[in-house]
Amino acid sequence: MTATASAVTAAFGQASADHRAALIGYLPAGFPTVPGAIEAARSVAAAGADIIEVGLPYSDPLMDGPVIAEAVHRALTSGTRVADVLGTVEAVAAAGIPVLVMTYWNPVEKYGVRAFARDLARAGGSGLITPDLTPEEAGPWLEASDSCGLDRVFLAAPSSTDARVATIAGTCRGFVYAASLMGITGTRDAVSGDASALVKRIRQHTDLPVAVGLGVSNGAQAAQVAAFADGVIVGSAFVRRLLEAADGDPGTSGDAGMGAVRDLAAELSAGVRRAVHP
Numbered sequence: 001m002t003a004t005a006s007a008v009t010a011a012f013g014q015a016s017a018d019h020r021a022a023l024i025g026y027l028p029a030g031f032p033t034v035p036g037a038i039e040a041a042r043s044v045a046a047a048g049a050d051i052i053e054v055g056l057p058y059s060d061p062l063m064d065g066p067v068i069a070e071a072v073h074r075a076l077t078s079g080t081r082v083a084d085v086l087g088t089v090e091a092v093a094a095a096g097i098p099v100l101v102m103t104y105w106n107p108v109e110k111y112g113v114r115a116f117a118r119d120l121a122r123a124g125g126s127g128l129i130t131p132d133l134t135p136e137e138a139g140p141w142l143e144a145s146d147s148c149g150l151d152r153v154f155l156a157a158p159s160s161t162d163a164r165v166a167t168i169a170g171t172c173r174g175f176v177y178a179a180s181l182m183g184i185t186g187t188r189d190a191v192s193g194d195a196s197a198l199v200k201r202i203r204q205h206t207d208l209p210v211a212v213g214l215g216v217s218n219g220a221q222a223a224q225v226a227a228f229a230d231g232v233i234v235g236s237a238f239v240r241r242l243l244e245a246a247d248g249d250p251g252t253s254g255d256a257g258m259g260a261v262r263d264l265a266a267e268l269s270a271g272v273r274r275a276v277h278p
């Protein structure tokens with residue numbers, strides 16, 4: 001199957017036509033509940049996010065900081081499984097929202113690479129972001145994503161050599177994920193100064209959009225990143241809002257959580273729109 005332009009590609013195209021960066025929101029499936037995660041994703045999109053990343057909860061989240069790790073732990077403890085992740089993708093995509101799954105590789109390999117690609121495509125998902133999968137080890141996924149017309153997003157880091165950046169950029173489809181700093185996920189007081197340089201390096205090797213993740217937590221930071229990147233990825237800040245609401249109302253994020261993520265999405269959306277985008 002020849003890959004056609006995905007909903008994610010279309011979202012980046014629309015953002016570019018609007019002379020702004022795309023806003024990408026990450027939320028783990030199953031937190032605060034499976035229906036709650038779906039509602040949160042739809043709320044974030046309704047308030048201005050262009051693309052949603054649905055996190056697949058995994059028991060050994062190497063890149064996740066304490067906020068996302070806690071939410072993932074609660075999702076797993078409540079019984080969230082891969083079927084719930086695919087159901088979340090289907091429900092969010094059915095609302096007309098472009099969806100990618102962010103996942104470590106082990107759950108996909110255990111599920112079966114071809115089967116996962118098939119079921120993700122059937123659910124309306126656009127592709128995968130795989131933070132711990134290297135292009136050299138991605139042969140089965142490259143074949144499966146080609147056969148199902150799915151995007152594949154790999155991560156480049158500030159420490160990546162130019163040759164490494166070229167390999168990563170050449171393997172991606174949809175966009176390239178630029179990790180703005182070394183280390184785990186989480187909000188930061190300031191955006192890493194390495195981010196802009198990394199985006200420039202990636203652009204030397206591809207015409208794909210480049211989105212920056214790790215550390216953005218407010219509208220001012222979103223505007224800062226949107227001035228040099230094609231996309232702004234926000235995860236921990238959204239999850240923190242849901243955690244705070246869930247801790248105030250055990251077992252659910254309730255209306256407070258949905259209102260909190262909507263407010264944050266609106267602030268971030270305004271940020272990417274006020275930036276002077278290249």
